Every structure is written in structure tokens, then in C-alpha cells.
Amino acid sequence: MFIYSNRFYIIMDLGDRFDLIKRNTSEIITEDNLKNLLSSGKPLSVYIGRAPTGSIHLGHLVALGKLFDFERASIKPKILIADLHAALDDLKSKWEELDKRVDYTKKCIELAFDWERTPEFVRGSDFQLSQAYVSDVLKLSTITTVEKALHAASEVTRMKNPKVSELIYPIMQSLDEEYLDVDIQLGGTDQRHIFTYAREYLEKLGYRKRVEVLTPLIASIRGPGTKMSSSVPESNIKIYDSEESVKKKIMNGYCPEGVVEDNFIIQLINFFILPNDGTFHIERDAKFGGNIDINSSEQLIKLYTEKKIHPLDLKNSVAENLIKRFKNARDYFERQTDLLEGLGKSFLPY
Amino acid sequence: MFIYSNRFYIIMDLGDRFDLIKRNTSEIITEDNLKNLLSSGKPLSVYIGRAPTGSIHLGHLVALGKLFDFERASIKPKILIADLHAALDDLKSKWEELDKRVDYTKKCIELAFDWERTPEFVRGSDFQLSQAYVSDVLKLSTITTVEKALHAASEVTRMKNPKVSELIYPIMQSLDEEYLDVDIQLGGTDQRHIFTYAREYLEKLGYRKRVEVLTPLIASIRGPGTKMSSSVPESNIKIYDSEESVKKKIMNGYCPEGVVEDNFIIQLINFFILPNDGTFHIERDAKFGGNIDINSSEQLIKLYTEKKIHPLDLKNSVAENLIKRFKNARDYFERQTDLLEGLGKSFLPY
Numbered sequence: 001m002f003i004y005s006n007r008f009y010i011i012m013d014l015g016d017r018f019d020l021i022k023r024n025t026s027e028i029i030t031e032d033n034l035k036n037l038l039s040s041g042k043p044l045s046v047y048i049g050r051a052p053t054g055s056i057h058l059g060h061l062v063a064l065g066k067l068f069d070f071e072r073a074s075i076k077p078k079i080l081i082a083d084l085h086a087a088l089d090d091l092k093s094k095w096e097e098l099d100k101r102v103d104y105t106k107k108c109i110e111l112a113f114d115w116e117r118t119p120e121f122v123r124g125s126d127f128q129l130s131q132a133y134v135s136d137v138l139k140l141s142t143i144t145t146v147e148k149a150l151h152a153a154s155e156v157t158r159m160k161n162p163k164v165s166e167l168i169y170p171i172m173q174s175l176d177e178e179y180l181d182v183d184i185q186l187g188g189t190d191q192r193h194i195f196t197y198a199r200e201y202l203e204k205l206g207y208r209k210r211v212e213v214l215t216p217l218i219a220s221i222r223g224p225g226t227k228m229s230s231s232v233p234e235s236n237i238k239i240y241d242s243e244e245s246v247k248k249k250i251m252n253g254y255c256p257e258g259v260v261e262d263n264f265i266i267q268l269i270n271f272f273i274l275p276n277d278g279t280f281h282i283e284r285d286a287k288f289g290g291n292i293d294i295n296s297s298e299q300l301i302k303l304y305t306e307k308k309i310h311p312l313d314l315k316n317s318v319a320e321n322l323i324k325r326f327k328n329a330r331d332y333f334e335r336q337t338d339l340l341e342g343l344g345k346s347f348l349p350y
Numbered sequence: 351m352f353i354y355s356n357r358f359y360i361i362m363d364l365g366d367r368f369d370l371i372k373r374n375t376s377e378i379i380t381e382d383n384l385k386n387l388l389s390s391g392k393p394l395s396v397y398i399g400r401a402p403t404g405s406i407h408l409g410h411l412v413a414l415g416k417l418f419d420f421e422r423a424s425i426k427p428k429i430l431i432a433d434l435h436a437a438l439d440d441l442k443s444k445w446e447e448l449d450k451r452v453d454y455t456k457k458c459i460e461l462a463f464d465w466e467r468t469p470e471f472v473r474g475s476d477f478q479l480s481q482a483y484v485s486d487v488l489k490l491s492t493i494t495t496v497e498k499a500l501h502a503a504s505e506v507t508r509m510k511n512p513k514v515s516e517l518i519y520p521i522m523q524s525l526d527e528e529y530l531d532v533d534i535q536l537g538g539t540d541q542r543h544i545f546t547y548a549r550e551y552l553e554k555l556g557y558r559k560r561v562e563v564l565t566p567l568i569a570s571i572r573g574p575g576t577k578m579s580s581s582v583p584e585s586n587i588k589i590y591d592s593e594e595s596v597k598k599k600i601m602n603g604y605c606p607e608g609v610v611e612d613n614f615i616i617q618l619i620n621f622f623i624l625p626n627d628g629t630f631h632i633e634r635d636a637k638f639g640g641n642i643d644i645n646s647s648e649q650l651i652k653l654y655t656e657k658k659i660h661p662l663d664l665k666n667s668v669a670e671n672l673i674k675r676f677k678n679a680r681d682y683f684e685r686q687t688d689l690l691e692g693l694g695k696s697f698l699p700y
Contacts, residue, residue: 131479
């Protein structure tokens with residue numbers, strides 16, 4: 001098959017397409033289902049949802065960047081801006097603010113990558129209030145126990161004194177697969193309970209179950225026991241944070257020498273930079289071994305655990321990489337401050 | 351004020367209207383709110399909802415019959431046939447069956463009383479799937495904890511391994527007050543938790559809280575520890591049950607001599623027959639004291655506790671009363687058996 005990708009033209013067989021989709025994922029539910037889809041010969045599509053609850057940061061970009069592999073494998077990507085889900089998860093997402101949050105989120109996703117074709121964006125509230133959709137929400141709600149829904153949503157919504165909306169959340173996300181008419185859903189591993197709920201329950205309504213593709217989550221900047229949180233500016237890296245701020249956050253990143261476990265810098269390279277760039281270039285003084293190009297996670301892990309690369313060399317190169325990568329975003333938000341107006345302090349560049 | 355009622359023409363002042371609404375109720379939330387409504391001079395309306403989950407029986411008629419008092423007090427009655435609520439409460443109400451159940455329920459309510467004007471029926475799914483309504487459902491769901499919703503629905507839905515739908519149930523019932531544009535909701539005392547939830551939460555969306563009027567529930571036919579259930583034909587009296595069946599059920603009714611507590615026959619007269627007829631006529635042999643007309647609950651309770659009326663005399667007259675009252679319904683369902691087709695055994699005349 002001769003297919004167009006956003007990076008190169010290639011002839012790709014079934015195995016190559018499967019491998020392309022599988023690389024840098026943590027799980028595919030199920031690999032057999034995916035193989036069947038690929039061999040069906042039908043045009044395929046994948047979607048990823050982003051509930052605009054807070055600012056867009058590095059943690060969100062791993063799964064989004066994976067869309068390029070789907071495009072390379074001739075699978076059409078859609079991005080759902082799940083505004084109603086944001087409201088369902090977070091009372092602070094005031095309903096009147098959703099328009100602004102949708103615009104902001106879309107713009108950030110556009111600026112975060114070097115898209116050749118702008119991906120198709122769909123806004124949740126544009127179809128999730130239709131009679132057919134709502135009827136299906138009610139139908140699923142009659143066969144989903146409170147216990148089951150709590151479990152499905154447990155790693156995604158806040159779950160602090162849970163609200164009824166948090167139980168509606170996974171029900172709606174399942175139906176999105178059907179109503180967006182996609183074959184595959186893509187998301188971080190925190191989505192696993194919702195994904196398996198969707199597979200089990202869509203079939204009960206007579207819809208087909210989808211293939212679910214999960215990507216790993218990047219460890220926290222500040223090491224184990226901490227979290228990347230949109231509402232805590234110093235805990236994440238926004239694509240439009242200042243150069244100084246990016247440098248500082250990377251320099252403070254958890255990166256113990258020789259240890260890859262929970263290593264923020266190593267995971268950032270392996271889960272984000274390498275999948276997107278193919279190569280990671282390290283600049284270093286000749287006396288420390290000179291420049292080096294990393295071409296695979298395995299190579300990086302080997303060199304790092306053998307202490308042949310020093311954390312500081314990694315950090316300098318990562319900071320350089322991110323600053324260069326996000327120049328467009330920084331420039332844009334420097335000019336267009338109105339997009340951030342009224343969204344709260346945590347959205348401002350830091 | 352000169353007002354039209356379905357029974358008589360009267361001139362009625364505020365106090366009379368209030369007393370008319372209050373009589374035979376178990377609670378009004380709140381009486382002050384009701385007085386304010388009545389004195390506002392605005393045209394007022396009341397609604398009662400019936401989720402068509404099962405057959406219509408005597409237990410459902412107490413609150414419905416109360417609508418006549420509202421009409422007499424110049425308050426326009428509406429009856430909501432809450433088909434989506436039936437589906438939310440009861441998976442066995444298959445979605446495809448809802449049309450049939452709505453027709454059946456409407457017809458039963460029409461036949462159960464001697465309406466001068468057919469009341470206004472509204473079908474739930476006709477407005478509960480609109481975008482505005484659904485948005486409000488989602489909004490309320492974000493501020494209603496699972497715990498609160500479980501409490502609100504606890505005496506109304508099944509609550510056996512509760513489903514998400516049972517938590518959506520009270521949220522929708524609250525919004526019905528707003529979307530039906532009524533001032534008052536009427537229902538049995540089992541609705542109390544939902545009613546108080548509605549008052550508390552409608553205001554949070556900026557809607558006004560309604561007046562809630564509760565009617566007592568008739569004790570079970572077979573005495574304490576049993577229940578009137580639509581799905582158990584011998585536990586209830588349907589309006590189209592055969593004469594023999596009505597007689598037999600009344601004769602077996604729990605009615606200990608001199609004791610009014612949990613007394614099915616006494617409650618049937620006090621909560622249903624007297625409010626609707628104004629008088630209850632007892633036929634009895636001259637040697638037992640001769641015929642007697644009961645004009646108030648107090649009078650009945652006094653005579654009964656003094657053992658001046660024997661259970662058998664009461665039962666005979668009650669059976670007579672019900673058989674006469676429901677003649678139209680029996681005749682109708684004898685001819686129109688297609689209305690019962692496919693609804694299941696518990697709907698058949700017994």
C-alpha cells in the first residue's frame with residue numbers, strides 16, 4: 001500500500017502499520033482486534049479526547065503526539081475537545097467559561113506540534129446533547145451500577161466526595177466512540193478503566209467495541225510522590241512558558257544519575273521527544289565525550305544506566321529541545337494574551 | 351373570587367383555598383410558601399408525575415384524586431406521564447414498550463375518576479430530551495453528590511445494587527417542576543426526599559423552589575409487613591379487576607375490629623373514598639343499627655374505635671363503592687384488550 005504520511009511517503013504493509021501503532025504504547029486492547037481492523041481494508045479513524053479542565057502542559061502531549069503514528073499508518077485522527085466532560089469533572093469549569101476553554105485548548109494543540117494538516121477537531125457539546133446521544137446515555141445508565149461507574153471513572157475524575165456527574169462521565173466517553181464513528185480510542189494509561197468499561201458496555205447497546213490504545217504517563221517533574229498538575233504552575237511545563245522557566249524546571253527535574261525509574265528527564269525523552277523527533281541530540285563538551293545522537297529508548301537507557309551520560313548533559317539538551325520546539329507557542333501567546341484572559345492564574349505563562 | 355370547580359360553583363377566599371389544598375394531605379412544604387403563592391393573584395398550576403413502571407392500582411389514586419381539590423381551588427392540574435423515569439427506574443420497562451405503557455397509564459387515569467374536563471397530560475420524553483433540559487441535568491449532576499442523590503431517590507427507585515440511572519432520576523424530577531412551569535408538585539409521602547432535594551437544588555441553578563404537597567400512602571391490603579405492589583396482582587386492586595376479585599380482596603383486607611392503625615379499609619375510606627365522594631354510605635341491617643352516612647374521617651375513626659361499626663359492614667360497603675366506581679374502567683378493558691397486550695401478566699385484570 002502506498003500511503004501519504006505527514007512526514008514521508010512510504011509503502012507499508014500490515015505488519016509495519018501494526019508496529020507503527022504499537023510503538024511507544026503501554027497497551028493495546030486488544031492487539032488481535034487491532035490486527036483485524038487493519039486487515040479489514042476499511043478506512044479507519046482514531047480519536048483522542050481532551051477535557052479542557054485546565055492548562056495544556058507536557059503531560060498532555062504524549063498521547064496527542066502519538067496521533068502522528070496513526071496518520072502515518074493511514075488512520076484518520078480526530079481530536080475531541082470534551083467541553084461537557086470538563087464541566088462534569090470540575091465544577092470550577094464554569095459553564096460560561098467553556099467557550100473560552102475550548103478555544104484555548106484547540107489553539108494549544110495546534111501550536112504544540114508541527115502539524116502538516118490541522119487535525120479534525122470536534123467539540124463535545126456539538127453532538128452530546130442530541131436526543132439520540134442522550135437517550136443512549138440514559139440507556140447505559142440503567143445498566144451501569146453506581147459501583148461500576150465509580151470504578152470506571154476512578155483514575156480520571158476528581159472523586160473527592162464524588163458527584164453524580166462523575167458517574168455520567170465514563171458513560172458519555174463510551175458513547176463518544178460510537179457517535180464520533182471511530183474505530184480506535186487513544187489515551188493515557190489513566191484512561192484504562194474507562195476504556196475497558198466502554199468495550200464491555202457499548203456491546204450491551206448493540207454497538208461494536210472499539211480498539212483502545214494506551215500511552216504511558218510521564219513521571220512527575222519533581223520526582224516520586226508528586227504530580228504534574230495543571231493548577232500548580234511549577235509542577236508542569238506549559239508549551240508557552242518562558243525560556244527561563246522551562247530551563248529552570250528542567251534543571252530542577254528529577255533525574256538521579258544512572259537511575260531510570262521515575263526519572264522525569266529520561267521519560268520525557270523516551271515518551272515524548274524520541275517518538276516525535278526520531279532522534280535526540282545531546283550537545284556536550286569534547287572532554288565529556290562530545291556530542292551524541294540518541295536514536296532509541298533502549299540506547300538511552302543503556303548509556304544512562306552505565307553512567308555514560310551525565311544528568312546535566314541530558315537536561316541542557318532537553319531544555320534546548322523544548323525551547324526550540326515551543327517557540328511558535330510562546331510567540332503566539334505573547335501576542336494573543338486575550339486567549340488567556342479570564343481563565344485564571346494557572347493558565348498564565350510561568 | 352368566583353371560581354369554577356368540577357363539582358360546584360363557589361365563592362372562595364384565600365383561607366378556603368388553602369384549607370381545600372391542605373385537607374387530606376400529610377404535609378405541605380411549606381404552608382407559608384403556599385399561602386404566598388395563593389395570595390400572589392397569579393394563575394397557578396400543580397403537577398403530579400406517574401412513571402409507567404407497572405399496572406395502575408388503588409395505591410396510585412390517592413394523590414391523583416387530590417387534583418380535584420386543586421381544581422376547586424383554581425389551580426390548574428397537569429399529569430406527567432414520566433416514561434423516561436420508568437425506564438430509569440426499571441430495566442424491565444423496555445424502551446420499546448414505553449409507548450404502550452404511556453397509553454395504558456393515560457387511559458387508566460382517565461377512567462379512574464369522573465373527570466369533568468380531561469386533565470392535561472404531558473409525556474416526559476417530549477421535553478426531557480431537549481438541549482436546555484439535558485444541560486440542566488448535567489449542571490445539577492455536577493453539584494449533586496452520589497450520596498445526596500442516593501438519599502433523594504431512596505424511597506422511590508428500586509435501589510437494589512443501585513444503577514447510575516437511579517441517581518439521575520431525582521435530578522430529572524426536580525427539573526420537571528421548572529420545565530413543566532408549575533408552582534406546586536403533588537405526590538405521595540414516599541416522594542418526600544425527592545421533593546426536599548428539588549427545593550434545595552433548583553435554587554442553586556437560579557430557579558425558584560416549588561411548593562410540595564404530600565398525600566398519605568394507603569396501608570397494605572394484607573396488613574403490616576406487606577406491600578401493595580404492581581407486580582403482585584393479589585397485593586393490589588386494579589381499577590379494572592373483576593367484581594369478584596375486588597370483593598374478595600376487600601373481604602381479605604386487613605381490618606381489625608376497633609383498631610385504625612395500619613387498617614387498610616379505614617385508610618381506603620379516609621384517604622380515597624371520603625376525599626373524592628365527600629360522603630361514605632354504609633348499608634347495614636336495621637338490627638345492626640341501620641344505614642349510616644359517614645361525612646368525615648374523624649367521625650369514622652370515632653365510631654370505629656368505639657366498635658359502633660363492624661368490619662364486615664365497612665367491607666361490604668367499600669366493595670360496593672369500588673365496584674360501582676370502576677364500572678367504566680372494567681367495561682373499557684373488557685372491550686379494549688389490545689391496550690394490555692404485551693405488557694405482561696401483572697397488567698391483566700385479576
